[in-house]
Amino acid sequence: MSPATTTRGTVPYITQWTGEQKAAMPVVTRRERLAYADERSYDRDIGGVLWRRVPSTPGKGKPDFGAVHPLRQRLAMAGLLCQVCGGPADRNEDGVLWLMGEASDNPDSWPQGLETAHPPVCLPCATLSVRACPHLRRRFVALRVQTCTLAGVHGALYQPGPDGPILTDAVGVTFRSPAIRWIIASQLLVYLDRFTFTDIETEAEIAATRKTTHGHPQRE
Numbered sequence: 177m178s179p180a181t182t183t184r185g186t187v188p189y190i191t192q193w194t195g196e197q198k199a200a201m202p203v204v205t206r207r208e209r210l211a212y213a214d215e216r217s218y219d220r221d222i223g224g225v226l227w228r229r230v231p232s233t234p235g236k237g238k239p240d241f242g243a244v245h246p247l248r249q250r251l252a253m254a255g256l257l258c259q260v261c262g263g264p265a266d267r268n269e270d271g272v273l274w275l276m277g278e279a280s281d282n283p284d285s286w287p288q289g290l291e292t293a294h295p296p297v298c299l300p301c302a303t304l305s306v307r308a309c310p311h312l313r314r315r316f317v318a319l320r321v322q323t324c325t326l327a328g329v330h331g332a333l334y335q336p337g338p339d340g341p342i343l344t345d346a347v348g349v350t351f352r353s354p355a356i357r358w359i360i361a362s363q364l365l366v367y368l369d370r371f372t373f374t375d376i377e378t379e380a381e382i383a384a385t386r387k388t389t390h391g392h393p394q395r396e
């Protein structure tokens with residue numbers, strides 16, 4: 177899988193395209209939970225959660241950089257794929273690489289244990305992102321994560337009503353919450369645990385050195 181390219185540059189794997197329009201999906205209450213009127217087996221995933229049905233046709237239309245494609249986000253998160261190129265996320269002895277744009281001014285104060293909807297990244301994409309995006313360059317934090325657990329979903333929450341389910345809010349819900357039966361999920365949330373901070377530029381330099389050494393083997 178490689179990212180689609182436009183005149184605006186590389187489009188991240190998880191970005192939704194305007195050609196990927198979601199159909200209006202009538203919902204009903206069935207077996208005391210939210211369901212699609214014409215539900216199919218592929219509409220539900222982990223824990224029986226109902227997912228937003230959106231066609232996956234990356235490259236069709238224009239990239240909508242503010243929107244995340246539900247299926248590709250879920251595949252990237254559950255399969256630990258890079259959110260930018262869709263290839264395997266980088267992993268070393270310190271864990272899987274995550275790039276967080278919402279860095280606090282004092283990363284040392286971060287709790288061990290962090291919930292996110294952003295899938296991990298590979299090292300080349302992390303390096304490119306940090307160099308290309310002024311927002312990230314200023315405020316990003318790179319993490320090496322030892323443990324990540326599927327925590328829940330973010331999506332549209334409904335409640336039972338006399339004439340059918342009623343949309344109430346856009347929220348994040350854990351898999352253990354009873355509300356999980358009343359949500360149409362659009363993003364998978366993971367809980368990151370046991371992580372350390374790392375420096376992307378340093379890691380990129382080390383990776384480049386290894387590549388060079390590998391390309392020209394020397395006797396020890």
Ligand SMILES: [Zn+2]
Nearest residue numbers: 258261298301
């Ligand atoms: Zn990548």
